[in-house]
Amino acid sequence: MSKKTLPRALRPRGRLHPLILAMVLAAGGTAKTTTTVILATILSLRGYIVRVFDLDPQCNTSEILGRREEHKDPNQKTIWDVIQGLCTLDEATVPGRYRVGFDEDGEPIFAEIPNLYLVHGDSQLTDTDTLLANKPQKFNWFYNLTGQYAKGAMVAQDREVWLLDLPANYGKLTLSTLIGMDEDDEVIPPLLVTGKESGALEKLLRELLRMQQEFAGDMAPAAPTVKNILLCATPTSSHNAQEYHDTVEEVERDYPGMVLPYVRHSGVTAKQYRRQVTPPISDPKSAPSVDYEKVADALGFPDLEETA
Template sequence: MTDKLSGTLAKTALVPARDLLPRGRRHPLIIAMALAAGGTAKTSTTTILGTILALRGYIVRIFDLDPQCNSSEICGRREEHREPEQKTVWDLIQGLCTLDEATVPARYRTGYDDDGNPLFKEVPNLFVVHGDSQLTDTDTLLANKPQKFNWFYNLTGQYTKGDMEAQDREVWLLDLPANYGKLTVSALIAMTEDDEVIPPLLVTGKESGALEKLLKELLAMQREFSGDMAPATPTVKHVLLCATPTSSHNAQEYHDTVEEVERDYPGMVLPYVRHSGVTAKQYRRQVTPPISDPKSAPSVDYEKVADALGFPDLEPAEG
């Protein structure tokens, strides 16, 4: 049985710090969580990893591109609490606002006031491009207005032209929908080989087949769009195994899945994220484990993932 952490864990101390502006580019590094399967920890990975990077001193902007708006919810930005004038990623795609106008500070719920209204505290360095349930209409929009298809690539182009400037230590994390529709493609084709697509796989399911499909889809995107309208070189460099076995979550099938992925993708598997009930609580509590439960399995495991990805702590605690 596979009951140890990934072999890549032993190498994390040797991973060099990530170049956030590789090859002299001017827009932030992009990491996208993508896999055409629901419930595979894309949102959990985005929000937990994003929180850890923010607490380490990186400026993190989460793009909530899933119509379910779960990243926004976890970051204390439920749709029902949105101010009427607050712009969203839907407005951004349509060209009705700037990136900053659609971006709000991430926050977590600390309690309730005497009238039952939620109280929040902002997470330093963490921001979210506000989600919107209207994203269900994005594929129709992009089909009827093909000039909007390059919305994300045009956004990166604003940095290239000098119209916008990346903040020091800024990273973008994309929480993508569980399909390869036009919205997903429109974001992925703006990525270069210096960026990264991370597929989170639940070892409790059948997502290993979905991983093979993802690789084929990325290759198809490169063939169709590269050198035409965008870089279109989104690359999978790492695979993230989630809900890996523990003493109380120990079916043989889970071990078999871990061993299969390790065998098929040698050297690509990140430190394992163990199964834990703590992760599911973040939706209801509107607070990620690194803040609410810093010693929990998800917090500890995603800290190791951050190390393995080349994001050292920029603000280590004294002593």
């Protein structure tokens, strides 16, 4: 199960835009958002500059990171504006934060998470497929975004990495994002072992292959890889159905050497939505926090604060 840890290249092959890790699987409730948010928090606390893209119309990533719709400045730009070419990436980016309490009027008080930045989500992303169908020139929006680094229009920060929370489908929004990723970037599918997501994993691999074949020879790279698989809600003493063990064994058998350290089942992650604070901050000794620390190690992100 354990994977050998190698330090991750944040500028693979000398490219100028950051390394990209995308949480993708066409199945709802598979811990894509949880993985994105907790891993982003851990990496930021380890000294990495983390930019999180909330590309799911449900905007759950934005919600957990202290940016619920009712808290949004009406003039705040979002990822929807970026896709349309109406603003820069930085204009749609806000500091990630967590709730520390309430003021005397009952309004939430937030503290920023050091090094963590959020490309603000937008429920209007539900219209992305229509937009891209009517304006096909926008389809390369993500590839064009990364290309701005090569042109010198944007400069990546030292130790910067991007984490993408994508919707639970392979529609135009997901595809238009994935085609901007090359073979050094990763698609990381989080699978809940409590269901039949192993079938969804097979579909993901087919979709990635189809995408690569469809866009072969085009300008965009369209070549993200699946090097790692994350099993979530793995069995514990109180969450111990045989089906869960069978799913773990099946994935380990079918994808040898690709399985990351297990993330055990825990009720802690469900609380992060209501609390608007992620477990590495609210419950650093909880199972999700401990397990995702191991995942970060296995993905090749050593603690830069300890080595500084």
